[in-house]
Amino acid sequence: MSDTEAPLGPTTWHRHLFARVERWPWLKSLEESVSAVSQPLYDRHRDNLVVELMHGGRWAGHSLHAALSDLPIGFWAGTVVLDALGKDEPDGRGGLDAAGTLSAAGLLAAAGTVATGFTDWTVSDGDDRRTGLFHGLLNLAGTALQGASLVARVNGHRRPAQVLGLASMAVTGAAGYVGGHLVQGKAVMVNRVATTTGPTRWVQAVEESDLPDGATAGVTVDGRQVMLHRSGDVVHAIDDLCSHAGALLSRGPVEDCVVTCPLHESKFDLRDGRIVRGPAHHPQPVLPTRIRNGWVEVRGSLPAARRKKN
Ligand code: FES
Incomplete structure (x- = not known):
């Protein structure tokens, strides 16, 4: 058996999945189009303290995006629970009931999460950049579904609001899975010198x-x-x-x-x-x-x- 035919070791369904995602031609061309706009913009403003703050950087000690992303997920999960328990507005009068308030709070938090995620994405590379874009697209879809759910809720369409909220949670959960793969599977935004030690002598x-x-x-x-x-x-x-x-x-x-x-x-x-x-x-x-x-x-x-x- 030649070197190139040597087995690559055990693989998993998620490695297959992400290898496929990274090869999608439409994702590659979308990444190139978005980069053509975002990269010059980022390069022009990279010295701006606000941009560095969006990364979290030296002040937070880790990515701000990772911390903020918990907020919409938590708020929207709360909405789903309230819907499931029938604790949302029961009489169809509409308005911002408890579930609607959580939905709206999640949308507000999502704005910061998207902005910081996009900033982090501009300093990613290669395959990670395509996977990151896929993560972002899923999050945008989840946010759009949640927005539609809130509109339906405010207008008293309780059942469509619940269905849209559930769909939003499912898509956002999938986006979270992709984000987890980026950090834990591909070590994106992870301290690359956290474990370097030695030599223990001159x-x-x-x-x-x-x-x-x-x-x-x-x-x-x-x-x-x-x-x-x-x-x-x-x-x-x-x-x-x-x-x-x-x-x-x-x-x-x-x-x-x-x-x-x-x-x-x-x-x-x-x-x-x-x-x-x-x-x-x-x-x-x-x-x-x-x-x-x-x-x-x-x-x-x-x-x-x-x-x-x-
Ligand atoms: S700043 Fe990104 S690798 Fe050094």
């Missing part, structure tokens, strides 16, 4: 002469990808994989000890790893460095036992 990374003042290098030490940057006598080292989506920071420009990610242009301070500008949510881990015998050496976190002694 390791030679690069010869000092190969890293002159102002130079940047990407190296691998004990399996950990590290970005080195020399500023005078000081060598800074941070994880090379960007915490946002795993691009190699050593390929980005450095100015005043701040590196710009080449993929979505998050900025990190090399001195302490802090985020200077999102969309990244998590700072870059910093590694200690030293110069010994003509070599730049780095090490990762100290073993727990030694850390206690210090």
